[in-house]
Amino acid sequence: MDTMKGQVALVTGANSGIGLETAAGLAGLGATTVLACRNAAKAAAAVDQVRARTGNDHLHTVALDLADLASVRGCAEELLGRFDRLDVLVNNAGGIWSSRRTTAQGFEQTFGVNHLGPFFLTRLLARRLVSSAPSRVVNVSSFGHHFAVAGMRFEDLQTRWGYVGLEVYGRSKLANILFARQLSRHLAARGVTANAAHPGPVRSGFGMDGDLGGVSGWGNRVVRHFEISAGAGARTSIFLASSPEVEGRSGGYWVRCRPGHMSRQARSESQSARLWQASEELLAGAGFPAPPLP
Numbered sequence: 291m292d293t294m295k296g297q298v299a300l301v302t303g304a305n306s307g308i309g310l311e312t313a314a315g316l317a318g319l320g321a322t323t324v325l326a327c328r329n330a331a332k333a334a335a336a337v338d339q340v341r342a343r344t345g346n347d348h349l350h351t352v353a354l355d356l357a358d359l360a361s362v363r364g365c366a367e368e369l370l371g372r373f374d375r376l377d378v379l380v381n382n383a384g385g386i387w388s389s390r391r392t393t394a395q396g397f398e399q400t401f402g403v404n405h406l407g408p409f410f411l412t413r414l415l416a417r418r419l420v421s422s423a424p425s426r427v428v429n430v431s432s433f434g435h436h437f438a439v440a441g442m443r444f445e446d447l448q449t450r451w452g453y454v455g456l457e458v459y460g461r462s463k464l465a466n467i468l469f470a471r472q473l474s475r476h477l478a479a480r481g482v483t484a485n486a487a488h489p490g491p492v493r494s495g496f497g498m499d500g501d502l503g504g505v506s507g508w509g510n511r512v513v514r515h516f517e518i519s520a521g522a523g524a525r526t527s528i529f530l531a532s533s534p535e536v537e538g539r540s541g542g543y544w545v546r547c548r549p550g551h552m553s554r555q556a557r558s559e560s561q562s563a564r565l566w567q568a569s570e571e572l573l574a575g576a577g578f579p580a581p582p583l584p
């Protein structure tokens with residue numbers, strides 16, 4: 291089945307877990323697949339694996355560290371220089387950290403890696419997505435967005451006080467949905483759809499590299515045994531990126547390839563708009579202004 295032949299798909303965090311399976315799924319459909327990863331050796335190993343599994347030779351890597359906006363900009367520039375179209379962008383990379391860390395530009399890491407980096411990357415690539423329309427953006431969010439019961443903490447987006455890993459993660463995953471919905475409002479009419487996905491509880495590298503300590507880390511190790519495979523977790527991302535069933539559908543939150551239940555906060559238009567503006571201001575303040583939308 292080469293239903294994506296001729297299309298170019300970019301998957302972030304494609305060297306492991308859900309991202310690797312998403313890249314394999316899209317490559318299996320014939321897409322020219324670009325694996326955006328922060329570690330070149332891991333990216334090369336992932337390409338070898340995807341090639342062996344799919345027989346697709348149109349596989350490429352680009353360097354991307356979402357914790358450094360200069361790297362995000364470099365990734366976008368490289369992609370725009372090497373490929374003349376972009377049909378699919380899967381913002382998959384992400385993480386959870388039990389203690390507060392900061393990115394190269396001083397943003398709190400969970401917010402920076404899970405939201406601000408992907409926001410910047412998407413904005414840098416928006417013009418190419420529009421010129422390749424119909425095209426699709428998929429933000430890998432999580433059921434964990436429900437943990438953000440009070441919504442985004444706009445007065446303290448960098449969580450300078452009261453850092454609790456799960457809560458901060460929940461807000462970043464809420465941001466993934468709010469961003470997808472606001473992007474949809476801006477670009478759906480131009481043929482670019484934007485949706486968010488919850489992959490399910492997936493047995494991946496998530497929270498397993500010592501980043502998640504204490505009770506959360508212990509709990510994560512226990513529940514792993516009951517979780518689904520990364521391949522099963524990637525299905526909704528692949529579905530949103532490729533299926534004719536969702537052609538033209540935008541602004542949704544999807545679970546197991548079906549519309550899912552998003553929180554009241556995730557449905558808030560005012561939070562979406564405010565996050566969009568705040569993200570633009572943070573980027574501009576850091577010296578990495580987002581280009582205007584086409």
Ligand SMILES: NC(=O)c1ccc[n+]([C@@H]2O[C@H](COP(=O)([O-])OP(=O)(O)OC[C@H]3O[C@@H](n4cnc5c(N)ncnc54)[C@H](OP(=O)(O)O)[C@@H]3O)[C@@H](O)[C@H]2O)c1
Nearest residue numbers: 303306307308355356357382383384432491492494495496
């Ligand atoms: N696993 C679950 O149960 C679950 C549930 C809901 C949502 N999700 C979401 O699914 C997505 C994928 O997670 P996963 O479960 O597949 O976990 P994973 O196996 O740990 O994969 C995470 C990927 O993100 C990459 N990454 C982390 N920090 C990065 C950075 N600064 N720059 C670029 N890439 C970075 C990792 O690269 P390295 O290999 O170099 O670290 C890795 O490729 C995440 O957004 C997560 O929030 C997961």
